[in-house]
Amino acid sequence: MERHFDEELKELHKELLKMAALAQEAIFKSVEALKTRDSVIATQVIDDDVRLDDLELAIDERCIDLIARHQPMAGDLRFLAMAMKINAELERIADLAVDIAQRVNELVDKPLLKPLIDIPALSSIAQGMVGDAIDAFIGKDPALAKKVISSDPEADRLRNLIQKELINDYMGKDAQAAPRAVPLLLIARHLERICDHATNIAEDVVYLVEAKVVKHHHEHL
Amino acid sequence: MERHFDEELKELHKELLKMAALAQEAIFKSVEALKTRDSVIATQVIDDDVRLDDLELAIDERCIDLIARHQPMAGDLRFLAMAMKINAELERIADLAVDIAQRVNELVDKPLLKPLIDIPALSSIAQGMVGDAIDAFIGKDPALAKKVISSDPEADRLRNLIQKELINDYMGKDAQAAPRAVPLLLIARHLERICDHATNIAEDVVYLVEAKVVKHHHEHL
Numbered sequence: 075m076e077r078h079f080d081e082e083l084k085e086l087h088k089e090l091l092k093m094a095a096l097a098q099e100a101i102f103k104s105v106e107a108l109k110t111r112d113s114v115i116a117t118q119v120i121d122d123d124v125r126l127d128d129l130e131l132a133i134d135e136r137c138i139d140l141i142a143r144h145q146p147m148a149g150d151l152r153f154l155a156m157a158m159k160i161n162a163e164l165e166r167i168a169d170l171a172v173d174i175a176q177r178v179n180e181l182v183d184k185p186l187l188k189p190l191i192d193i194p195a196l197s198s199i200a201q202g203m204v205g206d207a208i209d210a211f212i213g214k215d216p217a218l219a220k221k222v223i224s225s226d227p228e229a230d231r232l233r234n235l236i237q238k239e240l241i242n243d244y245m246g247k248d249a250q251a252a253p254r255a256v257p258l259l260l261i262a263r264h265l266e267r268i269c270d271h272a273t274n275i276a277e278d279v280v281y282l283v284e285a286k287v288v289k290h291h292h293e294h295l
Numbered sequence: 296m297e298r299h300f301d302e303e304l305k306e307l308h309k310e311l312l313k314m315a316a317l318a319q320e321a322i323f324k325s326v327e328a329l330k331t332r333d334s335v336i337a338t339q340v341i342d343d344d345v346r347l348d349d350l351e352l353a354i355d356e357r358c359i360d361l362i363a364r365h366q367p368m369a370g371d372l373r374f375l376a377m378a379m380k381i382n383a384e385l386e387r388i389a390d391l392a393v394d395i396a397q398r399v400n401e402l403v404d405k406p407l408l409k410p411l412i413d414i415p416a417l418s419s420i421a422q423g424m425v426g427d428a429i430d431a432f433i434g435k436d437p438a439l440a441k442k443v444i445s446s447d448p449e450a451d452r453l454r455n456l457i458q459k460e461l462i463n464d465y466m467g468k469d470a471q472a473a474p475r476a477v478p479l480l481l482i483a484r485h486l487e488r489i490c491d492h493a494t495n496i497a498e499d500v501v502y503l504v505e506a507k508v509v510k511h512h513h514e515h516l
Contacts, residue, residue: 138369138376145366148359155359155379162380237477245466245473252466252473256458256480263481 079144086140086157087212089133093164094208096126098201100171101268105197107175108261109190113182119175126168133161156278160211163271167204170264170271177257177264187244187254196232196265199225203272210276216283222276229269236262300365307361307378308433310354314385315429317347319422321392322489326418328396329482330411334403340396347389354382377499381432384492388425391485391492398478398485408465408475417453417486420446424493431497437504443497450490457483 100119107115137154140146146154203222210219240259244251321340328336358375361367367375424443431440461480465472 134376138373141362141376142369142372148363151363152359155355155362155376158376158379159383162383241473241477245477246470249467249470249472251470252462256462256466256477259477260484 079140079146079150082136082140082144083150086133086136086154089129089136090157090161090164090208091212093126093129093133093161094204096122096129097164097168097171098204100126100168101174101197101201101204101265104171104174104178105194105261105265107178108181109194111178111182111186113179116175116178116182120172123168123172126165130161130165134158137161152282156211156282159278160208160275163275164204164208167268167271170268173264174261177261180257181254184254187251187258192232192236192239193258193262193265196229196236196262196269199229199232200265200268200272203229203269203276207272207275207279210279211282214279214283216280219276219279219283223273223280226269226273229266233262233266300361300367300371303357303361303365304371307354307357307375310350310357311378311382311385311429312433314347314350314354314382315425317343317350318385318388318392319425321347321389322395322418322422322425322486325392325395325399326415326482326486328399329402330415332399332403332407334400337396337399337403341393344389344393347386351382351386355379358382373503377432377503380499381429381496384496385425385429388489388492391489394485395482398482401478402475405475408472408479413453413457413460414479414483414486417450417457417483417490420450420453421486421489421493424450424490424497428493428496428500431500432503435500435504437501440497440500440504444494444501447490447494450487454483454487 100122103115104119107113107119137158141151141154144150203225206218207222209215210222237259240255240262244255321343324336325340328334328340358379362372362375365371424446427439428443430436431443458480461476461483465476
């Protein structure tokens with residue numbers, strides 16, 4: 075018996091929420107691994123990524139299958155096309171958590187360069203933005219999406235702060251600091267890029283709901 | 296009068312090829328700007344990105360419109376779904392060229408740290424992989440796609456080489472080198488990430504044509 079379109083759409087929502095939750099968990103764990111200098115957790119993040127890769131493929135297949143079987147009208151079609159895009163963004167986010175975990179494994183046998191304050195703060199912002207972005211999509215909530223978009227400048231600011239401090243106060247003063255400072259600098263960049271992907275999702279939501287292109291035009295929000 | 300599906304598909308091919316050509320040009324120009332320390336060219340790459348953003352939106356709209364009006368069978372539907380994914384990859388590639396151009400603008404008023412050899416080599420690989428990846432998609436050519444995938448380890452090797460040299464031979468020996476070495480290190484990473492996006496496109500092509508998942512499983516090629 076053919077299942078109802080709305081019922082199948084709910085399954086898709088569940089899978090996307092699961093994908094987002096796994097991505098958030100990967101970000102959290104990769105930064106925990108950094109804080110506790112724990113290569114076991116870092117390696118777990120790297121190994122667990124295969125679950126997200128499989129889920130990404132399953133979600134894409136579900137979207138294509140839904141379009142093929144139900145031939146949905148424009149609104150639902152647009153939602154499904156965007157679900158595939160957002161699915162890809164979530165997989166990228168998880169890949170960036172893997173990048174962070176790889177940097178952690180480069181650092182784990184070296185003494186800590188400095189106490190970590192701004193990187194955990196940036197990680198919290200990133201996790202919050204990812205969660206809000208996917209909730210905005212599922213709930214078709216442009217207000218929540220705009221909240222995500224408005225968080226991105228703070229993530230940029232923190233990334234720049236971390237980068238400047240590492241270059242000017244550490245590498246610029248002690249040549250021996252470079253092998254420990256560069257991975258931290260890259261982790262800050264990975265986290266900021268996660269925020270960019272969450273922003274991409276949020277921009278897609280505004281486009282979907284309000285048919286308004288905010289992509290690359292934040293100033294007009 | 297309703298136009299024929301195949302005719303509209305050819306228009307889509309043209310737009311994707313144009314998108315890829317613009318992305319390749321952006322990569323080329325950003326690295327030219329680095330070689331010649333030319334902030335005018337770098338800023339041009341940054342300003343021109345809006346053309347790629349607009350084209351990305353137009354391609355997505357064309358794909359959704361094609362699906363809505365023609366309700367294509369599974370094979371064509373899958374091709375169109377993938378066209379949207381590949382479209383997003385090309386836009387990301389262009390964004391990375393913008394990232395490179397931004398690094399160039401950070402470097403332009405500082406003396407050159409070292410002669411550039413490996414970065415232009417990595418740029419050539421990146422441009423070639425992008426061109427081959429899109430040709431493989433349009434031509435549904437899995438052999439060409441596999442050639443792209445097999446180029447990625449060389450890009451990784453060059454990126455690692457550049458990174459090690461900058462950390463060990465420059466920043467690690469002279470603390471004053473950091474503000475000039477970090478942007479170069481990031482440029483190498485941006486170029487390598489372009490190669491990753493080309494590889495994503497190529498993996499999608501193999502999946503599309505051979506219904507074989509090579510994503511995240513390069514070793515089985």
